[in-house]
Amino acid sequence: MARSRSRRRPRPRPSNRARAVAPGPATAAPAAGSTAAEDPGPPAIGPDVDVPEVDVPEVDVPDVDVPDVGVPDVDLIDIGYVARPHGVRGALRVVTHHPESTSLLEVDELYLGRRRYRITSARPVQGAVLVELDGLRDRTRAESLRGRAVAVARDAIELDEGExxxxxxxxxxxxxxxxxxxxxxxxxxxxxxxxxxxxxxxxxxxxxxxxxxxxxxxxxxxxxxxxxxxxxxxxxxx
CATH class of the missing domain: 2.30.30.240 (PRC-barrel domain)
Incomplete structure (x- = not known):
């Protein structure tokens, strides 16, 4: 008898641009005989100063191996999807592709996308399986998983003779x-x-x-x- 089947770029920020400041109005020359103080003009600029160049030594930075902290490469079998949350404590109602599939009752873990969850409880109900996952304890988080594909590791499924x-x-x-x-x-x-x-x-x-x-x-x-x-x-x- 056949069993269940396998199946963001951040918004660019505007660059900082220097603002052009408009110059103030020109100062009119004082009229002849005026007692107004003469415009002293721009301040005197001192002599040029030579700034010596400084040699900055090069520093060799050793290569660092960054460990892979992602989910290991696992051969997964797509067995269903999350239909909706169930209750207020984070349980999920999972519909399997094959109505007679018992895979979720036989494995200890499942995958939503490439994230692995440990199953703490699984029980069949009409048309679905109610699953509780370790670390998932509120309806809000469970709601965010609606529609996610549910998979299990291929080597976790035990097949009987002829299956x-x-x-x-x-x-x-x-x-x-x-x-x-x-x-x-x-x-x-x-x-x-x-x-x-x-x-x-x-x-x-x-x-x-x-x-x-x-x-x-x-x-x-x-x-x-x-x-x-x-x-x-x-x-x-x-």
Whole structure:
């Protein structure tokens, strides 16, 4: 049985510009015989002074390795999204892409974007899973996560015999029972009826993911054998 699938530049500040200050009005020359004091004119400027040059020694600054403090590179499987907050204490209502997915009940951590959170509580409800995360304790912060994709680490999901992840089907070649090519799986549409999105050149086909139509899956060979029903609709890729 198939399981859940994988799926700011600061505003430039204006530069400081020197302001041009308009000169004051010109002073008229005193009339002849006037007792007004003569304009002494601009102050005298002293002799030029030579300022010796100073040699500034160069200082070698050693290279410093800055440690990477980001989230380590983890192979993530997109399993759903945050539908909305639940209650006033920061719980999240998470809707999984596959209604029957139990991944959130089986893992200890989840990822929102590339940020990792530890799960403190998870319980299924009608149409969703209510999740509580370590450090998330108020509705305001929970509201800011509305719509975020929810992912889990691939290696945290334990698969039973015969199970697979829908994400692993993407990229597999599709062939008919007689071996003739039928396209490549470009994606998986999940819902009440999961469907393989098969691209064959300019043609797109949506094939229901049911045993009657999907005859064999060989992930090692990256090949899926299908027996599509007669008259399966086709459309041109956008």
């Amino acid at each position: 697979l992840l829908l994400a692993d089907l993407v990229g597999c070649a599709v062939v008919l029972p007689d071996g003739s090519a039928y396209g490549t799986i470009a994606g998986v549409e999940v819902g009440p009826q999961d469907r393989l999105v098969i691209h064959d050149g300019p043609i797109e086909r949506l094939l229901p993911l049911v045993p009657e139509f999907v005859v064999d899956i060989d992930l090692d060979a990256e090949r899926v054998v299908v027996a599509p029903p007669e008259g399966l609709p086709e459309s041109r890729r956008r």
